[in-house]
Amino acid sequence: MHNVLAQPLSPIGSRRISWLKKALQVLISISVLVVLWQGAITIWDLPSFILPTPLSVFDVLTERYTILFKHTWVTAQEILIGLLLGVSIGLFFALQMLLFAPVRRWLLPILIASQAIPVFAIAPILMLWLDYGIASKVAMAAIIIFFPVTTCCYDGLRSTPQGYLDLAHTLGANRWRRLWHIQLPAALPALGSGLRVAVVIAPIGAVVGEWVGSSAGLGYLMLQANARMMIDEMFAALFILSLFSVALYFSVDWLLKKLIPWHAQ
Amino acid sequence: MTDALAIKIQHARLAYGHTSEPVLQDLSLTFRANQWTCLLGRSGCGKTSVLRKLAGLLEDAYWHGDILTCDGQPLAGRIAYMAQQDLLLPWLSVLDNVCVGYRLKGQPVTEAIRQQGLRLLEQVDMADKAQALPQTLSGGMRQRAALARTLMQDQPVVLMDEPFSALDAVTRHKLQTLSFELLKHKTVVLVTHDPQEAVRLGHQLYVFEGDPASARPLPALSSQPPRRLDSDTAQLQEQILERLEVDHA
Structure with missing residues (x-):
């Protein structure tokens, strides 16, 4: 007799089941949310200008997708370029603080003080300096991102296990080779943590910038829809923004797990 | 093959602060060329500090005393160090870890060097794991890979700081024998807490006693x-x- 149950699943088979489980989990979560949403409207008899029905939001998503896509593309550019700029600045500052003690003494208090200024307060100044185009929103996103990236990366760089540094010393490494071959790879998991935080908060910077002054983008669309009492369109824009943020987070998370396999294990 | 090297420490004193009590006092040790010297003693008596001093890793301590070599040349650059942890870099394969010394010196890892690394991995019975990442290996395998990395350095002096202490009894016994076989033409200094290990491997033994210890x-x-x-x-x-x-009493 051949025992089918005793046969282990192939790696591809078990991976497919894991994906199916995750998809089912997402589907159930969305269904529960939609049911609760519709339930709240029915029970409390909420008017559409307070809370539109899920169906009306879906209608906007299908009927006005060209306009939504146009504005999503603008916000996506702001977020992605802001991320690139913020992460680069964060990495640069972290390296400067690691390598040059005077820079660390002067820069760290300035960086901490810079975070005490609310990003909303900076937005009008950036509009003034960089105009109403994409540049001011990219700068907003970068400003909001660079600090967590700097601190995470700096922490990672200075917490290289002492054993690795000793090994590098006995193997004859100079300062730069030690940095490149030991400290930077060892700091990648910490940099990954900073990057995960950055992708979550980058949309905040971009949308806040759009609210203060812009002519395109999901934040702009939400403001316009709000002024015209088109609450369903506002919700549609919010839905796309959330979907984009979640997709960005999981893509970066997946990429980091692929690039830093030793940390995932 | 590198030349044999004997080392002598004479009347050394070690303290961790300028005014604090010394940890080691009147320390004299002789490490004979091509022999294993085992250092025993209670925890915190300064055995590892001696090893770190020889490796050039003791920076924040006050050391007074001579370290002499039989050829009169400095010890720096002629040391290989094997710690309790294997210190394999998790982002590199086993073979790349074995050859990592070349990268850290800024020398290209040529095919000839990789072949040499593979031969050393064969010697430690790890050739089939050359492309594996360290975290997929057992503790014994990881220490064997670390041994291959130490051999790759081909230095006359090998400093070992309890490299077998985290292994189970059988793996430890096998790895002791293998290490002894592969390092028999080196001057080896082994710090250990295990008297059996010291008795089994040491040509000469030192016990660190007293407070400050000598x-x-x-x-x-x-x-x-x-x-x-x-x-x-x-x-x-x-x-x-x-x-x-x-000494514990």
Whole structure:
């Protein structure tokens, strides 16, 4: 007799089941949310200008997708370029603080003080300096991102296990080779943590910038829809923004797990 | 093959602060060329500090005393160090870890070097794991890979700081024998807490005693290491334990 149950699943088979489980989990979560949403409207008899029905939001998503896509593309550019700029600045500052003690003494208090200024307060100044185009929103996103990236990366760089540094010393490494071959790879998991935080908060910077002054983008669309009492369109824009943020987070998370396999294990 | 090197430490003193009490006082040790010297003693008595001093890793301590080599040349650059942790870099394969010394010196890792690394991995019975990442290996395999990396350095002096202490008894026994075989043409200094390991592998033994500690030599056995455990080795182990117990009291 051949025992089918005793046969282990192939790696591809078990991976497919894991994906199916995750998809089912997402589907159930969305269904529960939609049911609760519709339930709240029915029970409390909420008017559409307070809370539109899920169906009306879906209608906007299908009927006005060209306009939504146009504005999503603008916000996506702001977020992605802001991320690139913020992460680069964060990495640069972290390296400067690691390598040059005077820079660390002067820069760290300035960086901490810079975070005490609310990003909303900076937005009008950036509009003034960089105009109403994409540049001011990219700068907003970068400003909001660079600090967590700097601190995470700096922490990672200075917490290289002492054993690795000793090994590098006995193997004859100079300062730069030690940095490149030991400290930077060892700091990648910490940099990954900073990057995960950055992708979550980058949309905040971009949308806040759009609210203060812009002519395109999901934040702009939400403001316009709000002024015209088109609450369903506002919700549609919010839905796309959330979907984009979640997709960005999981893509970066997946990429980091692929690039830093030793940390995932 | 690198030339054999003997090292002598004379009347050394070690303290961790300018005005604080010394940890080591009047320390004199001789590490004979091509022999294994084992250092024993209670935790915190300064054995590892001596090893770190020899490796050039002791920075924040006050060391007074001479470290002499038989050829009169400095020790720096002629040391290989094997710690309790294997220190394999998790982002590199086993083979790349074995060859990592070349990268850190800024030299290209040529095909000839990789072949040499593979030969060393064969010697430690790890050739089939050359492309594996370290975290997929057992503790014993990881230490064997670290041994191959140490051999790749091909330095005349090998400093070992309890490299077998985290392994199970059988793996430890096998790895002791393998290490002894592969490092028999090196000057090896082994710090250990295990009297049996010291008796089995050491050509000469030192016990760190007292406070501040100094090193006292023990009479070596006439047989050649790695020794089989018999009545002579048991007697010497007993003697070591008695001396260590006195220091713990």
